[in-house]
Amino acid sequence: xxxxxxxxxxxxxxxxxxxxxxxxxxxxxxxxxxxxxxxxxxxxxxxxxxxxxxxxxxxxxxxxxxxxxxxxxxxxxxxxxxxxxxxxxxxxxxxxxxxxxxxxxxxxxxxxxxxxxxxxxxxxxxxxxxxxxxxxxxxxxxxxxxxxxxxxxxxxxxxxxxxxxxxxxxxxxxxxxxxxxxxxxxxxxxxxxxxxxxxxxxxxxxxxxxxxxxxxxxxxxxxxxxxxxxxxxxxxxxxxxxxxxxxxxxxxxxxxxxxxxxxxxxxxxxxxxxxxxxxxxxxxxxxxxxxxxxxxxxxxxxxxxxxxxxxxxxxxxxxxxxxxxxxxxxxxxxxxxxxxxxxxxxxxxxxxxxxxxxxxxxxxxxxxxxxxxxxxxxxxxxxxxxxxxxxxxxxxxxxxxxxxxxxxxxxxxxxxxxxxxxxxxxxxxxxxxxxxxxxxxxxxxxxxxxxxxxxxxxxxxxxxxxxxxxxxxxxxxxxxxxxxxxxxxxxxxxxxxxx
Numbered sequence: 001x002x003x004x005x006x007x008x009x010x011x012x013x014x015x016x017x018x019x020x021x022x023x024x025x026x027x028x029x030x031x032x033x034x035x036x037x038x039x040x041x042x043x044x045x046x047x048x049x050x051x052x053x054x055x056x057x058x059x060x061x062x063x064x065x066x067x068x069x070x071x072x073x074x075x076x077x078x079x080x081x082x083x084x085x086x087x088x089x090x091x092x093x094x095x096x097x098x099x100x101x102x103x104x105x106x107x108x109x110x111x112x113x114x115x116x117x118x119x120x121x122x123x124x125x126x127x128x129x130x131x132x133x134x135x136x137x138x139x140x141x142x143x144x145x146x147x148x149x150x151x152x153x154x155x156x157x158x159x160x161x162x163x164x165x166x167x168x169x170x171x172x173x174x175x176x177x178x179x180x181x182x183x184x185x186x187x188x189x190x191x192x193x194x195x196x197x198x199x200x201x202x203x204x205x206x207x208x209x210x211x212x213x214x215x216x217x218x219x220x221x222x223x224x225x226x227x228x229x230x231x232x233x234x235x236x237x238x239x240x241x242x243x244x245x246x247x248x249x250x251x252x253x254x255x256x257x258x259x260x261x262x263x264x265x266x267x268x269x270x271x272x273x274x275x276x277x278x279x280x281x282x283x284x285x286x287x288x289x290x291x292x293x294x295x296x297x298x299x300x301x302x303x304x305x306x307x308x309x310x311x312x313x314x315x316x317x318x319x320x321x322x323x324x325x326x327x328x329x330x331x332x333x334x335x336x337x338x339x340x341x342x343x344x345x346x347x348x349x350x351x352x353x354x355x356x357x358x359x360x361x362x363x364x365x366x367x368x369x370x371x372x373x374x375x376x377x378x379x380x381x382x383x384x385x386x387x388x389x390x391x392x393x394x395x396x397x398x399x400x401x402x403x404x405x406x407x408x409x410x411x412x413x414x415x416x417x418x419x420x421x422x423x424x425x426x427x428x429x430x431x432x433x434x435x436x437x438x439x440x441x442x443x444x445x446x447x448x449x450x451x452x453x454x455x456x457x458x459x460x461x462x463x464x465x466x467x468x469x470x471x472x473x474x475x476x477x478x479x480x481x482x483x484x485x486x487x488x489x490x491x492x493x494x495x496x497x498x499x
Contacts, residue, residue, distance in 0.1 A: 036141070046087075048087055058122060064119075065139065067083045067084075069082070076094060090130040090131070112142030113138060115139055147169050161498075180477045184251065207228065212393075214258050215228040215256070241423075262486060265494055272469070287471065318382050332349075361388075366388050367387065381411075389405050389433075425465065438451050474486050
């Protein structure tokens with residue numbers, strides 16, 4: 001029976017420790033004590049609850065459950081550290097205070113085994129808050145040894161591949177994901193309190209739209225058509241604005257078939273929100289309030305550290321048009337330039353080259369100067385506004401200059417945190433801009449958008465003036481946890497399979 005329950009992995013491939021653990025499991029199963037047959041354990045306290053309420057619990061019976069992380073002692077007395085969801089608590093076991101058979105079985109348990117313990121809360125002579133073990137039950141056998149206790153799991157790639165081990169042996173890692181959960185909850189509470197309604201839109205679409213990005217393509221067998229995993233939630237959400245749902249938001253996964261680096265993962269989480277009868281200035285106010293209040297609520301301060309920089313999230317962040325930022329950091333006044341040729345030449349004069357697929361226009365030259373020379377210099381929270389229409393196919397033109405749009409991106413520590421527009425609601429202008437994206441796609445730009453006839457139909461029914469905002473949840477969590485790579489805030493980041 002024991003052989004049927006163990007892995008089919010060849011015996012010669014197993015380490016000595018693993019063979020010993022499997023032999024222990026086989027012995028338990030032969031004795032009728034198979035831990036994998038146990039279905040539940042009714043614990044009533046966690047390690048943190050015992051420590052926080054020690055005075056009231058001292059001398060009282062408790063039931064705790066968790067993983068054995070260390071074993072100390074010899075002979076008739078044993079000390080162990082039990083790790084549960086909240087932290088660790090010491091276990092103190094004496095042979096003369098327990099059933100002898102239970103104690104002997106307990107002595108054979110391995111580090112990594114999961115146990116249920118019944119005992120009494122007390123403090124050792126050294127002052128350690130502990131549980132005096134009276135009964136212990138093996139709930140699950142760990143067949144693989146944990147990484148060496150003094151070094152833990154330090155190989156970063158292995159940490160991301162085996163996040164389950166990372167969480168066991170590096171307890172501090174869990175803090176990032178607690179903060180992530182708290183931030184998402186804060187976002188929902190913030191939006192709900194302002195009258196926004198949370199909705200869900202399709203992940204699979206018949207066209208790729210709402211952003212400039214390379215999509216993942218899959219095939220729908222029943223319909224026999226290729227479909228695109230969404231690169232944004234923008235266009236479905238704006239259809240809802242047309243339909244009279246004046247304040248909507250969606251928190252969801254986005255998929256982009258692009259490069260991977262410390263700031264980018266092929267699948268990531270955003271919140272997109274749309275508010276009728278608002279503009280990009282309202283979105284700046286909302287974003288500033290949302291992120292600063294999150295820091296205050298979750299961390300208790302506006303002062304955070306990220307990527308070696310001290311960041312001040314106190315409300316009142318600067319708002320700077322893109323052309324002013326380029327003038328300040330590069331010395332080029334694009335507002336004094338009137339021709340495409342002069343703009344491209346000015347960009348080249350400071351070492352900025354336009355991508356081959358980009359048209360050689362004033363707007364693209366301005367954007368590339370910012371992207372290549374200015375973005376890296378923005379440390380404190382800064383709203384960069386008035387992006388060129390060439391790179392903003394879904395944003396409303398500025399009434400004061402048709403070359404620009406009412407759009408902003410928030411930058412903190414040279415990282416884009418969010419993107420927002422006064423949304424384009426002119427169906428004629430929108431068709432022309434979609435057509436421009438189609439032309440770029442025909443030239444080989446596989447990140448350009450597609451023509452969305454249904455969205456144009458929706459706009460023709462009339463969409464009110466609307467402000468829209470997209471926020472990168474992962475980037476915000478990186479900021480709040482002082483993480484230098486997105487993989488530290490995604491539980492299971494995308495990894496290339498091992499051979």
